[in-house]
Amino acid sequence: MKAIINGKIVLEGATVSGMTLLFDDKIQAFETSTAPANADTVIDAKGRYVLPGLVDMHIHGYLGEDASDGKAEGIRTMARGIAKNGVTSWLPTTMTVSYPELEAAFEAISQVKAESEKPGFDGAQIMGVNAEGPFINAARKGAQAGEHIKPCDPEFIDKHAGLIRVFTVAPEVKGNMAAIRRIHKEHPEILISMGHTNAIYDEAEKAVRAGVRHVTHLFNAQTGLHHRDPGVVGCALSENRLTTELIADTFHVNKALFKMVSELKKDKLVLITDCTRAGGMPDGEYSLGGQPIFVKGIECRLADGTIAGSVLRLNEAIRNVRQNVKRLSLHKIVRMASLNPAIAIGIDKAKGSIAVGKDADFCFADEDMNISRTILRGETIYNAEV
Numbered sequence: 001m002k003a004i005i006n007g008k009i010v011l012e013g014a015t016v017s018g019m020t021l022l023f024d025d026k027i028q029a030f031e032t033s034t035a036p037a038n039a040d041t042v043i044d045a046k047g048r049y050v051l052p053g054l055v056d057m058h059i060h061g062y063l064g065e066d067a068s069d070g071k072a073e074g075i076r077t078m079a080r081g082i083a084k085n086g087v088t089s090w091l092p093t094t095m096t097v098s099y100p101e102l103e104a105a106f107e108a109i110s111q112v113k114a115e116s117e118k119p120g121f122d123g124a125q126i127m128g129v130n131a132e133g134p135f136i137n138a139a140r141k142g143a144q145a146g147e148h149i150k151p152c153d154p155e156f157i158d159k160h161a162g163l164i165r166v167f168t169v170a171p172e173v174k175g176n177m178a179a180i181r182r183i184h185k186e187h188p189e190i191l192i193s194m195g196h197t198n199a200i201y202d203e204a205e206k207a208v209r210a211g212v213r214h215v216t217h218l219f220n221a222q223t224g225l226h227h228r229d230p231g232v233v234g235c236a237l238s239e240n241r242l243t244t245e246l247i248a249d250t251f252h253v254n255k256a257l258f259k260m261v262s263e264l265k266k267d268k269l270v271l272i273t274d275c276t277r278a279g280g281m282p283d284g285e286y287s288l289g290g291q292p293i294f295v296k297g298i299e300c301r302l303a304d305g306t307i308a309g310s311v312l313r314l315n316e317a318i319r320n321v322r323q324n325v326k327r328l329s330l331h332k333i334v335r336m337a338s339l340n341p342a343i344a345i346g347i348d349k350a351k352g353s354i355a356v357g358k359d360a361d362f363c364f365a366d367e368d369m370n371i372s373r374t375i376l377r378g379e380t381i382y383n384a385e386v
């Protein structure tokens with residue numbers, strides 16, 4: 001048995017001090033004593049926050065690697081890299097590329113997923129794939145490659161149903177609504193997200209009735225909110241069945257909206273990074289889905305200026321929301337990057353919060369959300385102090 005002492009433990013409903021957290025590979029108990037008799041390893045959190053391991057359900061790349069590359073070593077590098085940002089569960093996220101490229105990417109991800117489920121893996125655990133495209137609308141492709149866009153293909157989803165946890169679809173494209181209905185009926189465990197879409201409000205509402213339950217990066221690459229034409233954003237903000245992603249880097253979405261969105265969506269809001277291979281790297285030129293991107297500070301753009309993913313880290317997203325939504329408790333913000341995505345992708349029995357019986361996935365953070373230690377299933381996979 002192991003113990004964490006001297007931490008401010010961020011639980012689902014509160015942050016508590018003066019408690020000791022006992023765990024092996026799973027969380028066993030909370031105790032009030034500070035010197036647990038039955039622990040053979042005692043980890044001193046030194047007054048830092050003990051957060052649940054973070055869950056990033058939408059991330060393309062990190063440290064020069066990209067989930068669409070089809071390289072297992074690249075996926076391992078990403079898994080180790082994002083563990084330093086407190087992430088313990090993630091969905092490698094593919095772009096709109098050709099089917100052979102997608103299938104090569106799925107194969108590499110499956111291989112590392114199996115490795116990440118075994119003891120001794122030193123990076124964040126892979127929980128499946130997020131396929132952002134190719135079933136999108138060319139008119140809202142953003143930084144996705146237009147030539148590989150296809151109508152929604154239920155047979156492709158059937159074939160990869162064991163791996164795909166989420167996929168993005170534009171419901172207004174001809175034939176896609178029927179495909180959504182079929183996929184939702186046959187694979188209710190797969191989260192269907194609308195995104196890169198030109199749907200008007202009525203089409204978005206119809207999509208929810210057909211089985212859409214999530215919105216890919218709210219505000220970006222979708223119809224905006226107008227009082228006579230509420231669009232996908234209006235549907236996302238008013239429809240309780242929808243969880244919505246937010247890229248809280250203060251660039252994709254103005255920080256003035258963080259408060260409104262968090263108040264409207266509450267526990268249905270999910271912080272994501274949408275990070276590209278430029279994440280964790282210096283400014284310069286990189287690529288995304290086969291196209292060159294240019295990175296300066298927090299901005300990633302195509303040559304024509306189109307916004308192209310981010311360089312955001314998930315711990316920074318928590319910090320950004322915390323700095324801009326003053327009265328929101330830390331546990332509610334942390335939930336947006338842990339339990340809320342875990343529920344959305346159906347992994348919350350084992351992941352997403354610090355609760356007895358769940359996997360012992362934690363990270364230690366200071367007031368600015370700098371991560372100093374990450375623990376996966378009871379094993380330290382990152383420690384800034386050694």
Ligand SMILES: [Zn+2]
Pocket residue numbers: 058060093132274309
């Ligand atoms: Zn993305």
